[in-house]
Amino acid sequence: MLNIDEPAHLQPKLPLFRLGFRPFFLFASLFSLLSLGIWGGFLAGNALLPNSINPLWWHGHEMIFGFVCAVVAGFLLTAVQNWTGQPGLKGLPLAGLFIVWLLPRLLFILPLDIPFVITMIIDLLFLPLTAVLLSISVIKVRQWRNFVFIPILTLLTLFNGLSYYGLISDQLQWTHNGLYAAIILIAVIVALLGGRVIPFFTERATQWQKTMPIPLLEFLSFASLLALIASLFLTQLSLTRSLAGIAGCVLLLRWSRWGWHASWSVPLLWSLHLSYLCIPIGLGLIATGLPLSVGMHAITVGGLSGMILAMMSRVSLGHTGRQLKPARPMALAFGLILFAALLRVLAGLPSAWFIELMLAAIICWMLAFGCFCYCYAPMLCRIRADGRPG
Numbered sequence: 001m002l003n004i005d006e007p008a009h010l011q012p013k014l015p016l017f018r019l020g021f022r023p024f025f026l027f028a029s030l031f032s033l034l035s036l037g038i039w040g041g042f043l044a045g046n047a048l049l050p051n052s053i054n055p056l057w058w059h060g061h062e063m064i065f066g067f068v069c070a071v072v073a074g075f076l077l078t079a080v081q082n083w084t085g086q087p088g089l090k091g092l093p094l095a096g097l098f099i100v101w102l103l104p105r106l107l108f109i110l111p112l113d114i115p116f117v118i119t120m121i122i123d124l125l126f127l128p129l130t131a132v133l134l135s136i137s138v139i140k141v142r143q144w145r146n147f148v149f150i151p152i153l154t155l156l157t158l159f160n161g162l163s164y165y166g167l168i169s170d171q172l173q174w175t176h177n178g179l180y181a182a183i184i185l186i187a188v189i190v191a192l193l194g195g196r197v198i199p200f201f202t203e204r205a206t207q208w209q210k211t212m213p214i215p216l217l218e219f220l221s222f223a224s225l226l227a228l229i230a231s232l233f234l235t236q237l238s239l240t241r242s243l244a245g246i247a248g249c250v251l252l253l254r255w256s257r258w259g260w261h262a263s264w265s266v267p268l269l270w271s272l273h274l275s276y277l278c279i280p281i282g283l284g285l286i287a288t289g290l291p292l293s294v295g296m297h298a299i300t301v302g303g304l305s306g307m308i309l310a311m312m313s314r315v316s317l318g319h320t321g322r323q324l325k326p327a328r329p330m331a332l333a334f335g336l337i338l339f340a341a342l343l344r345v346l347a348g349l350p351s352a353w354f355i356e357l358m359l360a361a362i363i364c365w366m367l368a369f370g371c372f373c374y375c376y377a378p379m380l381c382r383i384r385a386d387g388r389p390g
Contacts (some may be wrong), residue, residue, distance in 0.1 A: 013385045019081070019088050023098045023317055025312045026380045027208050029369045031105055032067045034057070038109065040362040043355055046067025050111050055172070057167050058108060060179045063300065065123065065160050066105050068186055071308045073130045075193075076149055078319060086137040101126050119199055120164050127157045149359055152189060156182055174291075177232050183296055183304070184229045187279050190307050191251065196351040198222070198272050199258045201314075205266050208259035220250045228283075245287030252280040268314050268324060271334035275306025286347065294348035301365070302341025309337050309372060320379045321386035322331065333371035341366035 016022050024356065039059045041048045049055050081088035104123035107114050131153040138147050159182040166175030195218065204211040224247035226303035231240040255276055284299030313326050340361045345358035379385075 011389050013295065013327060015152075016093045016210070017092075017098070017382050018090050018383075018389065019319060020090075021074045021312075021315055022096065024070045024077075024101070025316060026373070026377055027098070027102065028067050028070035028074070028104060029312070029373050031042055031070070032369050033366055033373070034109075035062050036063045036134050036362050036365055040359055043362075044356050049109060052116070053108060054167060057163070057175060060118070060175075061160075061163055062108065064155075064179055064182050064186070065163070066101075068149050068300075068304055068308065070101055071312065072186065073097075073126070075311065075315065076134055076298060077130065080137045083175060084137045084141045084143055086140060089133055094134075097126070097129055097276070102264075110273060113138065124157060124164075124357065125154045126158060126331065127160065131157075146207075148192070148345075149189070152185060155185055155343060159185065162218025173235075180292065180296055180352055181229045181232050183300055184225055184232075186301060186304055188225050190276065190279065191225065191254075194272070194276050194307070195221075195254065198276060201272065202259040202263055202269055205269055206262040207257065208262035210259070212256055214319060217250065217254055221247075240292075243286050244283040248280040248283030249288060251283065252285055255280065265329040268310065268326060271310035271313075272307065274334075274338055275303055275310055278338070279300030279304075297344045297348060298341055301344050301361070302338055305355070306337045306341065309333060309368060311377070312372065313318065316376050316380060319384075320382075321388060322386035324377065327375040329371040329375055333368040336364045336368040340368065353382060 012018050016026070017205030038048045039055075042059075043054050047055070049058060063098075063307040077089050077094075080086070084198065087090045101124060104119050107119040107122075130361075131150045134153070135147070135150050138150070159178045162176050162181075164178075166172055166178060195213065202208055220282050223245060228240065228243040228247050231243050233242075257272070258273070260277075262269075278301075279299050282295040282303060284295070285298055286292055286295035313330055314324060317324050317326065342356050343361035343364060347354055347361060
């Protein structure tokens with residue numbers, strides 16, 4: 001892990017804005033608690049959103065482009081320092097980017113007379129600004145390997161725009177396509193980063209020895225996911241299901257080579273392995289003919305959110321100068337988020353217990369991310385334990 005040294009007087013006085021992971025990890029987690037509390041209230045019959053907001057659209061949009069994309073930005077803005085050796089975004093520029101993310105989240109839920117188009121424009125600025133800030137460091141050192149995240153963030157912006165277009169034009173298929181495409185594209189990010197870090201972390205923490213990646217398997221992993229994204233816009237559901245099955249099998253085979261069997265004694269490892277496993281499981285559910293939302297929620301709740309919880313826990317410890325030993329409640333949190341994924345999948349099947357299963361899944365999620373906020377908020381808001389920058 002690379003640390004950029006600089007004089008103490010050049011470091012931001014407020015520790016929260018000393019590196020990208022701090023504000024985005026903390027406030028994305030807090031926002032997820034708020035948004036799922038609102039969603040749970042809606043399911044229980046209590047409308048907590050302004051009447052002008054479509055609650056179904058808001059829930060999907062905010063969990064993907066509000067919660068998940070904030071964590072992605074925080075991770076990338078932190079990791080780019082390690083990748084390039086360039087100082088990470090901090091201080092007022094970081095605070096400014098954070099405000100661009102935060103404003104739409106507040107404007108959606110507060111009863112303010114702000115035109116919807118203003119909120120939309122601010123929201124659509126967040127990912128492009130993040131891409132520009134990343135590209136500055138990557139291009140400066142000509143590290144083209146990591147330039148791949150720039151077009152990914154650009155595509156996420158396009159899919160965000162499609163979700164808005166579907167809402168404004170009352171064409172819900174475009175909204176669904178934008179959200180589902182964003183989910184699979186974020187799964188591409190997870191597959192890309194997971195292939196780098198999960199085998200590496202497993203080898204360092206256990207006796208397992210990493211094997212060399214198989215180039216064809218790596219290519220098929222990303223090609224099948226990108227083809228799956230394209231199929232969503234062809235309105236050929238049979239093609240989408242077939243490609244989901246192919247992608248699921250390839251990702252499962254790839255994951256099986258990462259030493260999952262050696263991870264059970266280390267919470268920071270088994271949480272990564274099992275969360276990643278939820279992605280091919282979700283793709284498999286899509287392939288079996290179940291409603292797309294069932295498989296997509298297995299991917300989002302178990303795969304994306306589980307990986308987010310595990311990676312935030314690890315990155316926050318490492319980048320605040322602490323040992324990679326999470327507090328005991330976090331092992332429970334890792335289990336709860338996986339159980340939430342199971343409950344949410346069951347809720348999508350024909351059942352008389354839909355509301356009860358949904359609310360139970362929400363409670364498990366809120367307990368999991370509540371544990372993260374309780375354990376990590378103090379360290380995210382304080383200077384590093386070793387006194388170094390970041």
